[in-house]
Amino acid sequence: MLEAFENGADGVMVIGCLEGDCHYLAGNIRARARVARVAKILESIRIGGDRIRMFNLSAGEGAKFAAYVNEFVGRIRELGPSSINIVRKNAA
């Protein structure tokens, strides 16, 4: 996840199955915890913890997926480019 930010992502969505429906039992619960941890790191290095978010969806929820993506992209647009990208652009 951090690698994505390093490589220039302005936001990262992590999408898992609905909680309780994970094919691997509790994988999505663990993923949620991991995302929360990454959010904290992002917060502490001033990139911003709300640039990463965990979503839960089932395979049949195409429309909901699109809505989530649009919502998240909208949110990231409001936040603007991540500080990594601003610094890099200025350096270039």
Next chain:
Amino acid sequence: MNREHSQQSGPTSPLSGAVMVIGGGISGMQSALDLANAGFKVYLVESSPAIGGKMAQLDKTFPTNDCSMCIVSPKLVEVGRHLNIELLTWSEVTGLTGEAGNFTATIKSHARYVDIGKCTGCGACELACPVTQISYFPQELPEGEKKKGSREKRTIRGPGSPLPQRLHPWTFEVAAEKCSKCGSCFRACLHGAIKWEKGGVAGVIADKCTGCGACFVACPEKFSAVTIADAPEIDRGLGAAIVARSEALKKEMAGRDERNCIRCGLCAMTCRKVMRIGALKMVAEGIEASLDTCQVCGACVSVCPVSFLAIDQVTNRTPQPLYNTFNEGLNLRHPVNILYPQAVPRVPVIDEASCVHLNTGACGICRSVCGPGAIDYGLKGGEREVRVGSVVFAPGFEVFDAKRRGEFGYGHYKNVVTSIEFERLLSASGPTSGTVQRPGDGRHPKKIAWIQCVGSRDHSCDRDYCSSVCCMYATKEAYIAREHDSAIEPTIFYIDMRSFGKNFDAYVERAKERNIRFVRAMVSRVFEDPQTGDLELRYVDGSGWRVTENFDMVVLSVGVQIAARTRELATTLGIELDRYGFAVSQDFTPLAASRPGIYVSGVINGPKDIPETVIEASGAALAASAGLAPARGTEVTVEALPAERVPEAGEELRIGVFVCHCGTNIASVVDVAAVAEYARSLPGVVYAGHPLYTCSQDSQESIRAIISEHRLNRLVVAACSPSTHEPLFMSTLRQAGINKYFFDMANIRDQCSWVHPNDPAMATEKSRRLVRMTVANASQAEPLAELEFDVNPGLLVIGGGVAGMTAAVEAARQGFTVSLIERQPTLGGQVQHLGRSWGGQDFSRYLLELKEQVESNERIRVFLNSEVVEHSGFVGAFSTDIMTPTGALRTIAHGAIIVATGAEEARPDLHGLGTADRVMTQTDFEARLLGGRDMVPGHVVMLQCAGSRATVQQASYSEPDTGTPCDTSATTAVTQAHLPYCSRVCCNQAVKNALHLKEINPTARIDILYRDMRTYGLGELHYQKARRLGINFIRFDPEENPPEIEVEDREIRVAVRDPSIGRKVSLAPDLLVLSTGMKPRDTEELASMLRVPRNSNGFFIEAHAKLRPVDLPSEGLFMAGTVHAPKDVSETIAQAQAAVARAAILLSKKNLRLSGVVSRVDPTHCAVCLTCVRACPYGVPFINAEHTAEINPALCQGCGICVAECPAKAITLGRYQDINLKAKIRSYAQAKPEAITVEESHDG
């Protein structure tokens, strides 16, 4: 003694380990695959030149809108390359002798005139063949008689004079030693390019010659003094050279509006020298045609580069066009023809009726252009005998001949088409490449009408049955037509909307939201406006008014029927058919034909859709193999794969990328050629192509050839979903001798073209990025080894109803041990409450027999009052704990599971059900009917859809008896108790019970209040009988016309408006019978233990709605019966057989291979911190004797949790290593615009 005995019964009639499957449609293919995968040799006999059947002709499939070709294509490929399926296409069964276990079948193969072994399926023959008509071949003349000259001639003229063009010219010369000095050439030449004097040798004046070949045509055959030089392909023959020049000229002339003869001479040369007719002659004004000597083969029209000639101009005979039957006659084909582009085998057949060479000995172009030399006009058909143990008969159907319903004008009005023709018009690989056009004038239609029940539910043409699929396919066609062109306004005219299957009602609702208009009316006549080709429809609307409405196009929803040829074949096989041609079978052995050892599946067994056909196909495979179980594995061969090439250290990357068109699914949005071009520029990519259908058989072959030619060591396919297609490509890679994990896939269809149809430029860009990331990932791929492990041949069946018991008995017959678990104290399930089947057979006796079979079988262990409490393990090696009545836990080891937990009748709190004596469900009523005459009432009202097919708005209709408008909380409560879906069986059950009541008490009055009578298939016959017997059917609409029902202690009052008489009727029945539908049993805990999904209604979700209807999404788990969706007893039995067939594929194997994607611990880095041991949700990691963590690869599910958690990064997961993910992320990052600019400049 023993030895003598075995000599008598053993070798004289040994069981055969082979099965013959007749019919290569989806049904036959599924049966063949299930049988072959379970260890039986299969002879698959198909009468047409290729397998695929009707499904290959369809565009999309309901209710998921999956592309039919895309889902059937992998099956075609799998059947085509299966080692133990012998494909006998273009063949027919002509005899069957012997008995079950030991039949001898005679199979006659027609001459194909193409050697299957040599043909590569390149299609060059089909491109070259100029014939498009069935010719009037010249009769052979009696000895001595001379060919008569032509009497009728016509000169074909263009708008102007012929304009000789010297394009791609040939050089004509006269060979002096052969010249007879006759001067024919001199007279024929229109340009004065021949010098000749009487008695002298002729010569060509090169600078005057326009290269029309008139001299060549005119030179008498016996001298042949005019020769051709400088003609490409001439060494293959004149025909090949003409075709090549015609193609070159067509390219040259494309875009030029040239309607005059360009005097290339190809038509006259073809007619005289290739076809040996000589009916065409070049004259000053144009082309002179001898109308009566022309054989009407169409070759001259085909080779003409400028469309100067038309077939009806060159002859006065009626042309007999050679229609493309696969495209339902919407376009023409050639006598040498590959059935369809994805056909298996992709080998043409030469049609004896229309091929010129086979009839007159002329032409022969196809043989001359065939590179591999596969065309052999001398090939003969053959007959062979095969020994088989049983036969699966799946001949499929044909559509009703719409001409028999003359009032709709099919065959006369060009813009009236059948539904199957419309499928071809919608199909990307159809005659219009998927654009919806009117056949009459090619115009895009706006208003399209579908007329239902054409050749179904129609006594007048002896098609009394319902075809079961038309309501849904019409809805789908309307839906897809609007997807292709949103300006289209579809209207569907129907009698009853029979959307009775799983998720069908929801699909129809979605169609309504997409502006598809449904009109409940029978169209009486269609009239054509001869000038515009538009069509006027007349019908009577819901309020009884006569309506006239105009449409641009009409689609007739033609029913299914059994072909005359199939009836003959059934006679050959000795099986009994009913008057409509459907196989006669018994309710409790639905797949067994009347002759032992022959099993039926698909439409021959009654009209049905694809998933039901697939269920029956698997079930028939099981039934066909049950008696042959001891001979399993005796006639099969085992695949020999080439040794896997071990990659050398530091080997250079050689990646091959295939970007799929997927017909138009991808290519209509994404510029696939541009994506392939881009892929070529990526590091490590040495090859990139873009096939039409990457998954088709021919593509697999070409991919293998490309892998070896370009020495590829990685394969990337950008196409559809890896969950459906990855195994196919992996297997292709493995067959090329490369580890299959060197494959990776980008999904540019489901995740790109389907999502962004309106933004092709960005979709193409997104596809580029997806391909780049996948290529980056493939660059990091490593070979993985797959683990082989033993399979436990035990089967666990959960649920002891008809489905579970049938599954148990069938599995035991196959030789597997079965544990049958039932929650209740007795076996039998829901059927214990039912009386008798449609066919009048007694359920209780059947159940008794079935129970007896279960209980007496030593291979079956029954656990009553027991439940599953714990489940672990993996396919082939499961372990399940059950709680027995004593409270003790019992652990059962088994290799597969069949879930058959069933459903029960819903008992909603409606109209006093449960409190009032005289209100009951259909099942209660059925039981009461068994009580005899004393128990039966004189007047019954049945209410259909009582608490079913409810939406939130509709749910309130059941409340009028409260007298006051219900408040919202009441509505919510009612809604929750209601079933939103159709339970499929209630209409048939109501009709069955009504008929039973009439049988006991012929004077009884019965009123059935219904929304749509869904007596699908042959159930329609019972419905018609009920109407004939005076049972009253009153239609209501829950929103506009809900019945008012009042239930009091002594009296029931029902008032409803009967639309057929337009008046309100009041009824005071003795009994109110509610058709309440079916709801699944509580399986929430079970589903979570088994980790399988259920839909919002509580039914289990199948692995694929169309083609894997009995498989659950997890491997080794199957389902049968009403746990899948509502169905009747015969359908349940068929599905139970199908589930066992699917399980038998696993259980019959000694060992299985597991995915190579498993976690591995690097012991040198392991700190033995136990993190993985705690993190693994399956409890797999343990600390071994060497004091490091170890993961058993057979148990590992490949979820990767331990990989993520391990603090020392000592655990890796093949295919999903850090290097893979990092490569993808970095590759994504390069997607920034500046990076692209750099790459584009690199391209240039």
